[in-house]
Amino acid sequence: MIILGPNRYGKAETRVVRVTRHGDVHHIKDLNVSTSLSGEMADVHLTGDNSAVLTTDAQKNTVFAFARKHGVGAVEDFALLLARHFVDSRPTIHRARVAIEEYAWERNAGSGHSFVRSGREVRTCVAHYDGSAAWMVCGLRDLVVLNTTNSEFWGFVKDEYTTLPETRDRILATAVEASWRHSAVSSADPDEDGAKNWDKSYESVRQALLTAFAGTYSLSLQQTLYAMGARVLADCPEICEVRLALPNRHHFLVDLAPFGLDNPDEVYLAADRPYGLIEGTVLRDDAPAAGPAWE
Structure with missing residues (x-):
């Protein structure tokens, strides 16, 4: 059939x-x-x-x-x-x-x-x-952020195809794509939403993302992702779930030795592709089930 x-x-x-x-x-x-x-x-x-x-x-x-x-x-x-x-x-x-x-x-x-x-x-x-009910997912994309230090990446699996060297200091950059949902589901009454200050909530979430990115000593972009989501939930009690996608905007130190120059972590190649893509969800353990707005 x-x-x-x-x-x-x-x-x-x-x-x-x-x-x-x-x-x-x-x-x-x-x-x-x-x-x-x-x-x-x-x-x-x-x-x-x-x-x-x-x-x-x-x-x-x-x-x-x-x-x-x-x-x-x-x-x-x-x-x-x-x-x-x-x-x-x-x-x-x-x-x-x-x-x-x-x-x-x-x-x-x-x-x-x-x-x-x-x-x-x-x-x-x-x-x-x-x-009968309304669901809302708020978000942002293309929030480009970069830390020039306080990021490492080492201790990862090495197989016969691994060429990436370990590093104890690197540039960490990404273009944040984030979406988040509020704990409460609205009823059919539009007057209930009039009390919500969406702009204030948005700015609070944005600031939490930026604060966590800047303040996290990162051993992996995954660790930074979790710190950013956790900071949103800590600072914004109205939010119950955050979904993040963080493309790793790689910056590679350029070898200037062929030109008789040293490069003490000053000149980098910003590579646009391919790039690592780190995705994850951070939520409260008592978060209500996600509504259809996620679809």
Whole structure:
């Protein structure tokens, strides 16, 4: 027997820039929004009956309309607003997943209307709503960090293919990709989320990641990963789980002897690939089960 399995559809990567004008002082929210819906979609797959389908074009237009009608504050609030709308407004839509990336801009030279793209990381969130409960996963990516010392790597397995030398001092660099979830699952009532300060929570998690990376004397990137996740949970009681992906941005000391020069740990080759990729999860032992927003 052949049957239809889990499915969803949506509009990926709707780029929307919302400018808020307060006199001569303007503010920018620069987002990449992806929506995905599921529900009573068997007929459209099996017979081509589109009567239950909210078009992806309508999903895109909703993003733009809501940016105008409601403004854009914390991206988590905007994602939840969209997810609730899609489910609550259409009886054939039972679940909505809204993923947002936010790109940072900084004000240029004290101007109220001129901006320069910030070198900060990309802020992310994924909201999932099923009509009775909402789940949120917050995160960031491309948070590039580097320690010029206090990192070693030795004592590893050596087989016939091992060529990497042990080191008692090295540069440790990575581009952090992190996602984290809050302990509480929201109900269907959007007013409950109004009390959440997503921006404050985000900055607290970000600072915990940076503090742990800088303050950990690292014997492996895995050890640093655990220290970063543990610091988030220690500093941010509202967070119950952190998932981290840390690509090892290798820096190799360049041999300058052929040119009659020494190299006392000053000149390095920054290699972009291949790279080691360290991934792991740090969570509280009593963390509630992960919701569908992880998917």
